[in-house]
Amino acid sequence: MTYDIKIFNEIAAEGLQRFDQAHYTFNAGKTPDAILLRSQKLHDYTFPESVLAVARAGAGTNNIPVERCTEQGIVVFNTPGANANAVKELVLANLLLSVRPILAGANWVNSLTGDNIEEQVEANKKTFAGNELEGKKLGVIGLGAIGSMIANDAYRLGMDVSGYDPFVSVDTAWNISRRVKRVLDLDELLADSDFITIHVPLTEKNHHLIGADELAKMKNSAVLLNFARGELVDSQAVIRAIDNGQLKSYITDFAEPDLLRHDKIIVLPHLGASTSEAETNCAKMAASTLKTYLETGNIKCSVNFPAVEMVFRVPYRIAIINRNVPNLIGAVTSTVAEKGYNIDNLSNRSRGDFAYTLLDINDLTAEQAQSLVDDIRQLDNVVRVRAIKHPTLEEA
Structure with a gap:
């Protein structure tokens, strides 16, 4: 094949x-x-x-x-x-840049002229004094692969870390440090955090997850970071909040014209x-x-x-995508029985309005497998069906 x-x-x-x-x-x-x-x-x-x-x-x-x-x-x-690691490192780097004017200081030093560079540096370095992340509160919205890594590493930097994710998986929960506080109310995280970073997928429900109402609940000194999707944040509301002193700064990986050339907004060229x-x-x-x-x-x-994994031990396997309706699997197994075949193994999972089935039948030939596919394809609510030849097993 x-x-x-x-x-x-x-x-x-x-x-x-x-x-x-x-x-x-x-x-x-x-x-x-x-x-x-x-x-x-x-x-x-x-x-x-x-x-x-x-x-x-x-x-x-x-x-x-x-x-x-x-x-x-x-x-x-x-x-x-x-x-995840690439995005995590970029977020951590920008957390550091948000409290230490590293780039401004480097650009200033490179602009100096004369024979007394060291004296000029010592006389003016206080202009570029910053703050430390240690002891500050970080709120992580979304504790998936990226958010959980950021939460763990920010804790190791000495930050007080809280995470909000009503859908956190069991696998992710095992990987999050027990010292990361799980918050069940987003408003609590917004109100308590000095830094807030977003790591959730973009869906219709969370478009503009952070808007005017959410920004009003944050500290005036808070820094908002968005390295997930631009549309998760209402950019116009952010600009208004910063200009009105309701938000300290915004750092994003998603360029929009209105965000550019604002002295309290850092826009990166989608480097995540x-x-x-x-x-x-x-x-x-x-x-x-x-x-x-x-x-x-x-x-x-x-x-x-849905995730479906089944050990492949027969020469041909039947894979079926269908609408998630009652009795469809019964119709499939009846079709198999009518041809006189015995099912060796079956796995069926659904996700929303659709379902997926893997069907293993011993000793099918290529012609028999294709004939069975043709019959199953005729069933109502079957969207796609195919026969898959085992990569190494030969027909009996």
């Missing part, structure tokens, strides 16, 4: 090397089996019927029409945590994941999850379908 991957953007070579040349091609035709990308916007893209999956080498999927993909039975993958290590990690993770799905049907790190 050969799969063709349509590549958008420049993907790190270490990721592409995960696809062996004997079974994979890149951009070979107009009917790709999957798409691998970073920042390319696909909202106006017409997906060929052949596309089974889209994998983004990054955490956010705002550039992908996830809902449309779901309706078409296209699994969308992302790479949560692969760039811009390290060679992060790009490599994201590419490798995206390639691996995509390869696993194409070759085994197993799903991990999908943003629109």
Whole structure:
């Protein structure tokens, strides 16, 4: 079996090397089996019927029409945590820059002339005095892969750290230091924190998560950092709050015209994941999850379908995407029984309005597997079904 991957953007070579040349091609035709990308916007893209999956080498999927993909039975993958360390380090660096005028001091020194540079420095260095992070209160909104790392490392810097995340996972909870205080009320975090950093995905519900009302609850001396998504913060409300003395400063990784050239706002050129290590990690993770799905049907790190992993021990596996309605699995198993086959293993999970099923049947030939696929495809509410040949097992 050969799969063709349509590549958008420049993907790190270490990721592409995960696809062996004997079974994979890149951009070979107009009917790709999957798409691998970073920042390319696909909202106006017409997906060929052949596309089974889209994998983004990054955490956010705002550039992908996830809902449309779901309706078409296209699994969308992302790479949560692969760039977490890069973002964490950038946030910590900007916490330091927010209390110490390091850049201003360096620029000033480089502007000096004359033979008495040392004297000038000693006479004027008080102009660039700052503060320390130790003992200050940091509020982390969102305790996922990035937020939890920031919370832990900020505590090690001596900060008093609180975290707010009503949806924190069990895995994340195990990784957060017990000295990080979990806050159940966002208003409490806003009111108590000297620094607030946001690390949640952008959804319709949390668009402008931080607006005029939230800013009014913060300390006048607070610093707000946004390295998650620009739309999480109402920029106009931030500018008004700063100009009115309700907020000390704003640091963001997302450039907007109105934020530029304001002396209390630092805007970076979207540097969060811009390290060679992060790009490599994201590419490798995206390639691996995509390869696993194409070759085994197993799903991990999908943003629109449930995680389903089942050991693959038969020559052919049937993978089914369907609407989450009653009796669908019963209809599938009845179809299998009518053909006289015994099910060796089955795994079914749902997520919202859709469900995903893996079905293993012993001793199917290629023709039998395809015939079963054709019959299941005729069932109501089945969106996509395919037979997957085991990479190494041969037919009986």
